[in-house]
């Protein structure tokens with residue numbers, strides 16, 4: 501088992517390239533099933549979730565070659581339509597494969613992906629939308645048997661909530677179909693546009709991606725294509741948070757700041773200076789940071805729920821009282837219990853966290869989820885002393901070599917082997 505050690509108190513000062521977006525790669529990998537040929541995906545970071553997605557593709561009959569930053573998927577001989585329970589539970593977003601499998605094979609068998617660390621993750625919007633496109637769904641003891649005996653057809657779908665996954669599942673399911681599908685109330689995240697760009701490059705006819713109305717004109721087939729995935733806006737926000745919390749500086753390469761303007765606005769409210777030049781973005785932190793009274797997470801283009809946990813430790817180092825409200829996931833603040841071991845003064849009331857700025861002390865903590873675990877690493881960067889961050893597999897789902905990247909920025913972060921009995925004492929927290 502491994503853990504991260506962090507020797508806090510070092511200011512970041514360096515340049516780093518932003519890795520490809522995990523939440524673009526996953527739906528695009530699912531969409532490769534629609535192409536009875538090879539697809540090449542560039543800028544594909546070697547992540548836990550990417551490995552899980554490739555395992556599913558191989559299980560379905562694809563041949564996958566993963567050479568570090570590019571993935572080649574040959575979906576010529578897809579023969580299977582069932583995702584085993586183990587793989588469904590390895591990655592919650594496996595449900596993104598449902599539309600692609602039904603489109604390719606005419607049917608699919610998956611287990612309900614179930615909840616995750618963030619709370620119940622229902623897929624009712626995915627299923628109700630696919631039913632409107634001609635899919636029959638039967639559930640038996642948690643297994644979903646889906647079929648489209650007459651193929652998928654166009655529909656007019658109104659999403660009551662701009663679900664990212666449901667929008668992507670529909671786009672993929674009807675890209676090759678009869679008729680035209682219109683999605684009203686679609687999610688507008690940059691990853692939706694990236695998926696549409698991939699599909700259109702393969703011969704699909706999708707317009708309106710990135711707006712709340714997406715139109716998919718079904719085509720007969722798609723062809724082989726290559727695609728470079730956009731940078732990961734949440735990873736970008738992570739490095740900006742590392743600079744802000746340590747009073748340092750960071751220059752992001754391949755930054756694409758237009759994807760996270762709502763996040764940049766918050767850093768400016770805290771007093772940080774942001775300067776952009778082409779594809780580069782530089783943040784210089786202010787000391788001390790100003791608190792932020794009301795930060796509320798929203799669907800895109802609002803402040804992203806995935807960046808919420810990254811800002812909580814930063815607000816622990818800001819002056820006075822700050823408040824952040826989560827509106828998307830029930831258990832988003834689950835990591836706060838671990839954050840308190842650093843001496844963080846945070847009160848949770850419903851879905852609102854009230855944070856009082858104060859110095860942080862090193863601690864030994866356990867990650868509870870991907871972004872919450874990353875928040876613990878950020879806190880450790882600012883905590884005086886050596887911290888141990890355990891259960892780092894959560895972080896590896898979404899970050900390629902986080903210790904190496906933060907060390908390149910001047911921090912002291914290492915991955916070390918620990919045995920199960922590792923019990924570095926939590927620093928005594930003075931009341």
Ligand code: EPZ
Nearest residue numbers: 523593621622623624625626662663664665666806828829
């Ligand atoms: C995607 O999850 C992302 N994952 C999440 O990132 C991200 O936090 C989320 O979008 C919101 O931006 C990927 O893209 C792989 P949703 P997704 O469908 O598609 C409810 C990360 O850390 N809902 O927009 O699951 C749901 O319960 C991950 O990288 C239904 O009620 O998000 C939630 O409250 C975490 N019924 C809300 O909508 C449904 O059928 C947002 O879900 C689907 C969703």
